[in-house]
Amino acid sequence: MPEIVPFRGIVYGPGVAGQASKLICPPYDAISADLQRALYESSDYNAVRLELPAEADPYAAAAGRMREWLASSVLVRDDEPALYPCFQTFEDPQGVSRTRKGLFAALRLYEPSEGKVLPHERTLSGPKADRLKMFRETGANLSSIFGLYADQTRRTDKLLYEFAEGREPVLDATFDGVRSRMWRMSDPALISRFAAKLADLTVYIADGHHRYETGLAYRNERAAANPGHTGREPYNYILAYLSNIYDDGLLILPIHRLVHGLEPFDPQAFVARLDSAFTVWELPGRGALDKFLAEKRAVPSFGIVLPGVVLGVSLDAKPSGVLSSPVPEALQGLDVVVLHDLVLGQMLGIRAEAVEKESNLTYVSRTDAVFDAVASGRAQVGIVLRPTGAGQVMSVSQSGEAMPQKSTWFYPKVMTGMVFRSLESES
Numbered sequence: 001m002p003e004i005v006p007f008r009g010i011v012y013g014p015g016v017a018g019q020a021s022k023l024i025c026p027p028y029d030a031i032s033a034d035l036q037r038a039l040y041e042s043s044d045y046n047a048v049r050l051e052l053p054a055e056a057d058p059y060a061a062a063a064g065r066m067r068e069w070l071a072s073s074v075l076v077r078d079d080e081p082a083l084y085p086c087f088q089t090f091e092d093p094q095g096v097s098r099t100r101k102g103l104f105a106a107l108r109l110y111e112p113s114e115g116k117v118l119p120h121e122r123t124l125s126g127p128k129a130d131r132l133k134m135f136r137e138t139g140a141n142l143s144s145i146f147g148l149y150a151d152q153t154r155r156t157d158k159l160l161y162e163f164a165e166g167r168e169p170v171l172d173a174t175f176d177g178v179r180s181r182m183w184r185m186s187d188p189a190l191i192s193r194f195a196a197k198l199a200d201l202t203v204y205i206a207d208g209h210h211r212y213e214t215g216l217a218y219r220n221e222r223a224a225a226n227p228g229h230t231g232r233e234p235y236n237y238i239l240a241y242l243s244n245i246y247d248d249g250l251l252i253l254p255i256h257r258l259v260h261g262l263e264p265f266d267p268q269a270f271v272a273r274l275d276s277a278f279t280v281w282e283l284p285g286r287g288a289l290d291k292f293l294a295e296k297r298a299v300p301s302f303g304i305v306l307p308g309v310v311l312g313v314s315l316d317a318k319p320s321g322v323l324s325s326p327v328p329e330a331l332q333g334l335d336v337v338v339l340h341d342l343v344l345g346q347m348l349g350i351r352a353e354a355v356e357k358e359s360n361l362t363y364v365s366r367t368d369a370v371f372d373a374v375a376s377g378r379a380q381v382g383i384v385l386r387p388t389g390a391g392q393v394m395s396v397s398q399s400g401e402a403m404p405q406k407s408t409w410f411y412p413k414v415m416t417g418m419v420f421r422s423l424e425s426e427s
Helices: 017-022 033-042 058-071 125-138 155-164 188-197 209-224 267-277 286-294 335-347 352-357 367-376 390-399
Strands: 010-012 075-077 084-091 097-108 145-149 171-175 178-182 203-207 237-244 251-253 256-259 278-283 301-306 309-315 361-364 381-384 409-411
Touching: 010 017, 017 171, 058 075, 058 125, 084 155, 097 155, 125 209, 145 209, 155 188, 203 209, 203 237, 203 390, 209 237, 256 335, 256 367, 267 278, 267 301, 267 309, 267 335, 278 286, 286 301, 286 309, 286 367, 301 335, 301 367, 335 352, 361 367, 367 381
Parallel strands: 145 237
Antiparallel strands: 010 075, 084 097, 084 178, 097 237, 145 203, 171 178, 251 409, 256 361, 256 381, 278 309, 301 309, 301 381
């Protein structure tokens, strides 16, 4: 596994930490304008004021605010390096309570070609430019990446559980129905035990691809400007939340698609094109679609929602026979790959540039949002996807290939504000 090291975390001070539920926020890319306003109203010290400031110059605002909060002890820096176990307890869509176990660590940055930290999704240039400015101005990791490792023995899970059991968390916060509890692990012997258990494992990036690539760019920028660069400086590492891909609490949900702005668009002609490549079932409504998607189909399948029509579709031919260009084997059987190439690209004519700019395609996390958007006319077509499996994520990562952006939603998001990490000297 890539190197992980403890770090002196920056956490909310005792004067405000008791109201932690009003202080944490999702990562920047999961914050809508409405949610940003609500988070601002929840507390003068909510982490959104660092992660996604509303000011005209958000980067200067975040940097100035971090300095002020540190000076006034709203934020405090721990006296000694630590790892920070963090458990998130939530209900899945079936109402079953789950707890995902993981921990925050400083993860050394590696190029993907080194095979130690592997992505699985494509990234966009805009978010990386935004986060690089934030890195430069604040000199800090404000939100973590989310990395997975594959420990089938679950020894790491046992170690984390044993550490947390009977200890009071240093931060206990509930946001949107998800309870996040964080502890501080500063004992060097315990840290060494955990690192040893992970020594031979790979990290797969679950969430935070843009932040990880930004970390690489920032490291290279700082190294080039530092004549005394040693490779041990804090900018050689990134804040990471690490969890076991075999953890019982790991949940991957789908991210659905909304198609809009196509001129012209003929729903009947579109269904006819679908029928040429897929077996198409007309379904009586959402309940039937949920049942269709829950069936264990070995071929790419998804739901299509049109005004007054709900369809379930399953690919007839082998993916290699219908995709527009040769696709690596690790990607061929993925619903989202067939959707983007065959349906969005070939049938609807949505080019890659339009996907990147979201000029004809946007994303929603809830199935009811798909139906609402189509019923209201905000979307011409809604596409309801099945979740990508953890094994598929690992296979794609190991192949060196990448899925389309927003192919996976690891629920819940790792919250910003549990712990921050400085990119400057630890001394």
